[in-house]
Amino acid sequence: MSFAPYAVAIWIFLVGLYGVVTSRHLMHLVICLSVVQSSTYLLLLGIGYRTDGAASIFVDIPPNTKAVDPVVKALTLTDVVVGAAVTALLLALTVQAKKRFGTLDPDELDPLRD
């Protein structure tokens, strides 16, 4: 039972990867990529968790109570925001791809064509 968060992280990673590999629409591909990214957030937070730990914010609890690891939380926090910006960049690329090539099917897009 204590392996469950990691198992779910692996599951999400593989499900997202399946979506990327078998995608027929570039935007669907980009969203599946963001799902793969979210699996890493789950993994990070799962590693840093301490049972019955509180959040690492000591406004109203004495500073020596058992708390979860703050480093992974800081990392995941910035990751979520920056990951969304990168996904937006990828979506802009798909908009341009539609303009230039007229199709959004990854199988139709041939890098060596015109």
Added chain:
Amino acid sequence: MTALQVAALVVVAVGALAVVAARDPLRQAIVASFYGLSLGVLFFTFAAPDVALSSIVIGSVALPTIILLALAKISDRDS
């Protein structure tokens, strides 16, 4: 592991599958919004309220909006 954490994990796992299985990007945007919300709840049960705040704002609001706007531009060129 508390029951709440287990329940949140199950919802997230099912949500990820739903996001991939929704092949039409329009439907996928809505499902992705729900997925961001369920991720936020999961992070909250992991004693990380600020990460949950981030996930809810981004995954439920900002990202689906960007997807929908890009989609509008794409299908615009179809017609």
Added chain:
Amino acid sequence: MSAGESAHTPRRPGEISFATRRTLFLVSALVLAGVMVWALGGVPSFGDYHGVYGLVLNHVAVPERHATNVITAVNFDYRGFDTLGEEFILFAAVLGLALILREGRDEEEGPPDDDASGRRVVGASNAVRLITVLLIGPTVVLAGYVIVHGPITPGGGFQGGVIAATALLFVYLGGEYLTLRRVRPLPAVEITKAAGAGAFVLIGAGGLIFGTAFLANFLPLGTAGDVFSAGTMQPLSVAVGLEVTGGFVLILSEFLDQTLVVRRRGGAR
């Protein structure tokens, strides 16, 4: 345009069919899953994290830095350098997006036309307008609160910045985006974003000037729990908030411009 999993007959020599690709993936995914399970089997079981750095930080951050939100202390003080890197990833991503969506040679900016299939501009109903206008103010105030109270309560520059950017969404939903576009100069948004990024570096350089390391916390520390108690963490949080706000507002407005305003030269879209 169907995006389903229909079979795709190979058209070019050497290309594999969809079914082959899927089988190949499933086999390798099984292998990958096995490797990952084996790797994560060696990780300490859930809830039992032994890492020392986090433990030390939890005990030390409040007395040392007078900041009660240890995560913000990690982000803007102990590991401020990593935050600088993340911030520049954001900057570069938004820059790339603005470059990609610039007007092409065959496009021009025409009169606004909010449609996906030939409708004219449809204004929002009065109820929607009222609610969105009412919500813009509290959203911006909430964002400012989250940013400034970063070192104390959950929050900080990153979350508050995104919340502030969603205020623009309210404007769009209320149907006033085109009015805003005339009023809002795009350079101001870009300057905000660049100023935020630059301010982060400048405050860090202030650490250098005052004799200690880059990004060291050199402003006076107050008592824990007060708003202005954590030294450089506050200005750094505000700088990051500015940059994230500017970045996401730019992203949203680029996409909105694309849908509403930019079109192919000659009238056809």
